């Protein structure tokens with residue numbers, strides 16, 4: 075097991091799901107054994123990878139509620155033996171209220187992931203646009219956190235709060251949370267705001283800002299409509315090059 | 328009092344804050360008396376309208392916690408007598424847990440808004456990318472819900488859940504929730520996905536889909552960086568025309 079990476083940011087629409095899918099599928103194309111876990115009740119990564127929710131018997135919630143073992147929730151892909159996936163559905167949104175007064179409430183996902191982590195080199199966890207119990211579970215279950223930051227005006231606003239949340243988790247669990255890096259997404263070379271956000275981010279977080287920048291690229295947003303990632307949907311696009319560059323950068327860390 | 332409009336969608340980054348600000352400021356330029364309430368702990372509409380959070384003594388949370396009266400939280404603008412604003416800060420994120428076992432927990436915002444609603448023609452409420460207690464409070468406090476839908480692949484996925492939540496609120500409160508309309512945002516004429524999302528949305532919701540479509544327009548995303556809306560930042564842009572068209576369409580309803 076190399077890394078369990080939680081892709082997190084409470085700001086909505088910054089490219090969390092897009093990064094989970096492109097990074098996860100990409101690493102599997104590099105023949106790394108990968109598991110992707112959708113831990114967002116919206117279930118966008120479940121749909122984005124091409125799974126029809128109405129055909130699902132089980133989701134990650136069935137595992138959390140003790141109905142099935144985590145191994146029984148794993149979906150495999152005929153065309154890609156290196157990639158496994160655990161889907162999420164709307165049922166997951168009820169989980170936080172069900173465990174709000176349980177002292178172990180932030181360890182549920184970690185306790186499940188620990189059972190299977192040695193079967194994989196990389197596990198990626200998608201989380202919702204919130205700092206709620208689902209995101210806390212994702213952070214605690216992970217070895218690393220990757221933070222997508224949209225190259226737009228509101229991007230930097232919530233980062234201080236996210237950093238505080240990571241510190242709180244460290245104090246509560248006694249374990250350090252490693253920030254794998256900040257990934258600038260939807261960068262538009264035509265706008266000065268993109269450059270400003272990148273510069274500002276680098277001023278605050280210096281080396282923690284990944285060298286790879288993901289450009290705004292329409293091929294990236296078209297790909298999930300075909301149940302694919304941009305890597306296979308439009309392999310010669312700027313979007314595909316950027317995510318390949320990201321994979322190479324993360325493999326070195 | 329004409330309408331209390333909650334702009335809601337649990338999908339992140341679809342243009343909720345952008346619509347609240349452009350609609351709110353726009354209506355005030357049409358000389359309607361408007362109040363905007365930021366009910367998202369991210370506080371993006373507070374920053375987007377040009378308020379520096381570090382200078383704030385009070386937020387909507389100070390009112391919810393009983394520290395001050397709602398009238399004391401209202402910020403006025405010298406240059407625009409038709410617009411008032413109530414800011415939000417990170418402190419708001421603690422509110423849901425503080426009232427989780429209170430039978431009145433979904434009426435807190437409504438009880439506050441009812442105290443001042445006759446001072447305004449329009450009240451707009453920004454909510455977070457979640458179907459949590461903050462969004463439920465926003466829906467209950469409102470007379471109408473406006474739902475921005477990004478013209479992208481994941482856009483339609485969460486709408487069924489949002490509709491179910493509105494039905495639940497109706498059953499719980501015994502009051503009908505009026506859907507003012509679905510607003511297609513970030514429409515990109517170059518991509519087929521935009522057209523598909525618009526067609527699909529119209530197939531499901533027919534007349535409830537607003538005629539006005541907001542195009543993807545870089546001026547819209549630049550404006551908040553100057554504490555302005557696109558209406559004053561780039562009044563001749565496609566983005567400004569679209570939001571003016573929206574205002575005219577809503578004034579007729």
Ligand SMILES: Nc1ncnc2c1ncn2[C@@H]1O[C@H](COP(=O)(O)OP(=O)(O)OP(=O)(O)O)[C@@H](O)[C@H]1O
Nearest residue numbers: 086087088089090091092203289290291295339479
């Ligand atoms: N680099 C990019 N270029 C163009 N479009 C992109 C890019 N990255 C993501 N998108 C599109 O932007 C939208 C938001 O991305 P995505 O859903 O991955 O964000 P998210 O952070 O997971 O959102 P949420 O907060 O709702 O979970 C999607 O429609 C996606 O296809």
Ligand SMILES: Nc1ncnc2c1ncn2[C@@H]1O[C@H](COP(=O)(O)OP(=O)(O)OP(=O)(O)O)[C@@H](O)[C@H]1O
Nearest residue numbers: 086226339340341342343344345456542543544548
């Ligand atoms: N029509 C548009 N064209 C271009 N950019 C837009 C448009 N509408 C919004 N944006 C930009 O897209 C980003 C997301 O918009 P916004 O923050 O308003 O969404 P939101 O739904 O409020 O997000 P959240 O779910 O985090 O609250 C912002 O950077 C905003 O400036």
Ligand SMILES: [Mg+2]
Nearest residue numbers: 090091114118
């Ligand atoms: Mg997502």
Ligand SMILES: [Mg+2]
Nearest residue numbers: 343344367371
């Ligand atoms: Mg917002």
